[in-house]
Amino acid sequence: MVTAKFPGNYLSKLFTLLTIVIGLNLIFGCAAAKKKVAQPAAEERAVTTLDGKFDESFDPLSLEDDDIVIKRNNRGAKAAKPGLEALDLTDAQSTSENEAIPDSLLTYKEVDGFRVQIFAGRSVETATMTKSKAQLDFEPHRLKVYFIFEAPFYKIRIGDFTDRNQAERARELARKIGYREAFVVRSKVRVAENLGGE
Numbered sequence: 169m170v171t172a173k174f175p176g177n178y179l180s181k182l183f184t185l186l187t188i189v190i191g192l193n194l195i196f197g198c199a200a201a202k203k204k205v206a207q208p209a210a211e212e213r214a215v216t217t218l219d220g221k222f223d224e225s226f227d228p229l230s231l232e233d234d235d236i237v238i239k240r241n242n243r244g245a246k247a248a249k250p251g252l253e254a255l256d257l258t259d260a261q262s263t264s265e266n267e268a269i270p271d272s273l274l275t276y277k278e279v280d281g282f283r284v285q286i287f288a289g290r291s292v293e294t295a296t297m298t299k300s301k302a303q304l305d306f307e308p309h310r311l312k313v314y315f316i317f318e319a320p321f322y323k324i325r326i327g328d329f330t331d332r333n334q335a336e337r338a339r340e341l342a343r344k345i346g347y348r349e350a351f352v353v354r355s356k357v358r359v360a361e362n363l364g365g366e
Contacts, residue, residue, distance in 0.1 A: 274360045281357035282335035283314065286347040287324035295322035302326060305345050311338065312358075328357035 287298040295315065302313045306326055316323040326342065329335040335352045342350035 276358040277361050278356045279330060279359055281355060281359070282329040282332055282352050283325040283327050283355045283357060284335055284338045284342055284350050285323055285325045285353050286342050286350045288321050290320055290322070292322055295324060298324050302347075306342075309338075309341065325353065325355065328359060330357065330359060 286302060287295060289295060299313055299315050302324055306313060311326045312328060314325045316325060327335065327338050329338065332352065339350050339352050
């Protein structure tokens, strides 16, 4: 078998030439592959107009993103499960004073108290769905639902209790509804300020 022998100098020149050709091809090939993006007209680029108003021509519905769909139960039903009567977990005194006043007109203050935590997890989607379900579950009991983020966990808590016994009763209610891992936590809670001038 006859083999051709190439001098060492020839192979190094060939290798150098191939390296240069490949390098130039990469540089000019990638530069030519840039996509041209049409620039929007000057009136479309402006965020604010001369009179200071914002351009509101963007339609978020044009984005084709996935939406979270939550099936809703019949809102007319007070208790979702048999045997769960609506428990009054609020102070009788504060309820009678503030019941006739719309929530938007009440002023609140933060005090040390208790809430019942019904969920903690790292998934914002699961936390959002749990909050929506909890709002439906606890609406008949007039308990507010709170969505809290304490890195890295999303937490769902219910109620604003200044008394530990009320919080324990709400925890038992949450367990009966189906939140088996519900527990009482110390927290800052919102209470309506006394409007009677005391």
